[in-house]
Structure formats: C-alpha cells, structure tokens
Amino acid sequence: MRTSTTFRNQTAGKILRVVIPLAFWLGVWQLAAVWVDTVYQPGRGYLLLPAPTLVAQRLVTLMGESAFWQAAAVSLGRIFGGFALGAAAGTAAAVLTAACPWAEWLLGPAVKVIRAVPVASFIVLVLLWAPSTGWVPAIVSALMVLPVVWGNVGRGIGETDPLLLEAARAYRFGRGKTLRLVYVPSVLPYFASGCATALGLAWKAGVAAEVLCQPRLAIGTRLYRAKITLETPDVFAWTAVVIALSLLLEVALGAALRRLGRGAKP
C-alpha cells in the first residue's frame, strides 16, 4: 500500500514538473499575444504573434489534411535517413581513426572544415551538387551529425578501460569477441550521448535545408509558404510539428539504445 502511494506521489511529481513550466510558458505566450494584438492592430495581432489557442486550432485543421501527414512523413524519413547515414559514417570514421593513426592525420582536417562551415553554405553547395532537392536535407543532416558522432565514439574508444582489454587478451577473446563484449558496451554511452546531441542538429539543419531548397513534400516547404503568405499561425503550427517529431524521434532512439545496451550496469 505504502509502495503504491509512494509510486503515485512520484508519478504525480514527475507530471507536475512537466505540466507546470509548460502551463507557465503557454500563459506567457497567451499574454504576449493579447498585448501584441492590443498595441499593434486589434484583430490583426496574430500576423505577428498568434495566440496558442489559434495555433492549436490551425494544427488540428492541418492534421485533417492528407498533405500534412505526407509532408511530415517524408521530412521525418529524409532527416532520420540523413541522421542514420551521418551516425554510421561518424562511427566508421571513429573506428578507422582509432585503428590507424594515419587516418586521423588524413581525415582530421576534413572534420574541422565540416565543423567550421556554416550550415547555410553547406545547403547552398549541396543544392548545386545534389541530383534532386529531396536529397539536400538528408545530406546536410548527415554532415551535421557526422563530426558529433565521430568525436563522441572516438572518445569512447579512447577511454575503453585498458585493464579490460588486457583481460580480454589474457582470456583469449578473439577480435570479434573483444569488440562485442568490451568495446561496444564501453562505447555505447558515448554513442548515445552523441546521437542525442546530433539528432537536434539534424532536425535544425534538415528543416533549414528544406526551407531553402523547397522539395515538393516537406515541412520546411510548408513552413516557407506559410511565411510568404503571412499565415503566421501555420508557421507556428509547423514549428510545433518539428518540435514534436524531434522529441518523438529522440524518445524512440533513446528507447532503442537502451534496448541495445540492456544488461549494462543494472
């Protein structure tokens, strides 16, 4: 009975920790929208700052259209594809540089350049080179993810406990077993942390690329069109969709990584 009450209290506490700040900021937004409407032009304030209720109405309306779901699904697939590609390439590069010192020497400057080049430059350059506009957000997302995952996985490999590696040699683990039983579990937390950071970057860069290169089905395209037609509530609604999809992907990825690392330090 006591356990159940404690559990209920803890759950309620967790919910309140999310709901109270959310309610506070929605309240601030609502007040700001009322104020803008008063000082700007009564009845036209939504063009600058729509109220949360109006954005919610627009979101519900948009969700009734099949084009909404198509744009959201294609953007999600495109950006997640770019993220997966960047994560795979970053991991491969980290393994290569850990195994061969010359690879670090050769690839290191390329990563520094990728880190330093502004996202807008990448988008414009990839737009010139890519076979279709649909590829641009995926490639730009991959380029944002690659150095983050590379850095994290490389650090994880470097910080794998040398005593465990010596034990693996002493107990005659082969390369595959050492990789599976020592390296992968040691590097997984670094990989997960890198992915969590990189996922946000992938969304930001991917949607920015969609806004600039305007593929037919894309959240970024809808966002841009809403902006040029002064449908400000739609701009907010599409931004909310980006945030929701980003959170959804983060939760799904977190769950997948936890499943992968099941058994690690209970």
Place this chain on the structure above:
Amino acid sequence: MISVQNITVCFGEKVVLNRFSLALPETGVTALSGPSGCGKTTLLRVLAGLQPSRGGAVSVPERPTILFQENRLLPWRTVEQHITDVLPRARRGEAPRWLELAELEGEEKAYPGQLSGGMGRRLALARALACGGGLYLLDEPFAGVDAGRAGRILERVRALGVPVVLSSHEAELLALCDRVIPLAGPPLCLAEA
C-alpha cells in the same frame, strides 16, 4: 620446470626485477609471499607473458592463465556469462561446475555490481580457472574471501591437477600451499627464510 633466468624489468627509473632468476616445480601449489610492492605481481605478469622483460629467459607450460590482482569483471555481463565467455562453444555447459567450485551457485543472473567484494573475487577466480591452460598464475586470489572458504576453494583448485603459482600475504592460506617462496624487494629477490 617453471623458471625465469636473469630477467630485468624496469618501470621508468624504478628497477623491479634485476637479473632475477627463480625455478619452481611444475606440480602442486606454489606460493610467492612477500611485502606489498616487492615485485610479485610483476613476476606473475612476466610468467603470463603480459610483461616484457629485458634479456633473460622465461620457461612456462603452454598457455598459462593469469588471475589479475584486480577483478576486471565486465559490468554488463552476468556471473554466468563471465564463465561462458571464456569457454569454447562446445564446453559452455560446464559453467555450473566452475561456479560451484567458486561457491557462486544461485548468483548466475547477478551482475558484478550486485556482488560483494569477496563474491566478485571468486567470480574473477572462476573465470580464470574456466579459461584453462597449462599453468594458473593467481595474483592474490583470495583477497576479501574468508579463510575457511578460501581453504575449501584452494583444495578444489589443487584437485584440478594443473600447477598453480599464487601470490598471497595470508598466513592461513600459505599454510595450505605445497611450498612457499619468501620474497623481498624491490628489486625482487629471495628473502631469508
């Protein structure tokens, strides 16, 4: 014969083994005793082939297996998995035998973080023994294990019929060994009996 002849090991400026020689019979349980830091661990690592030495010669039976001074357990593997990981696929069914030897029955599904210090040490020992080989080199095998249990386990280890060289400070354990080599150092040398 297990032997080292004229081996030298230095860590920076510190000479741990200086043209050190020792010969041990290839039967039973031999204990190396001596104060902490005298070089026992380094000698065991040289015998295991993990520590390169300058000059000299090392002669040991094929495939020696070492139990490290630290447990070096994998936090993400269960007790049972630690044993099956070192056994060939065809012999994985032997895991319960090694866990029984180390008195770890009932802990198969536990993770190292859930074990006491003594249990962790016994798991590390069981893993090293399960790995097999022609010589067991056990560095402080019963640190944190109570004397009665350590004695029982040592008898089971002796019954395996594989020569054992272990290092220990514990008088009760040394009394159970077939021979005790008193050492001093560094640099490592035979101590006065």
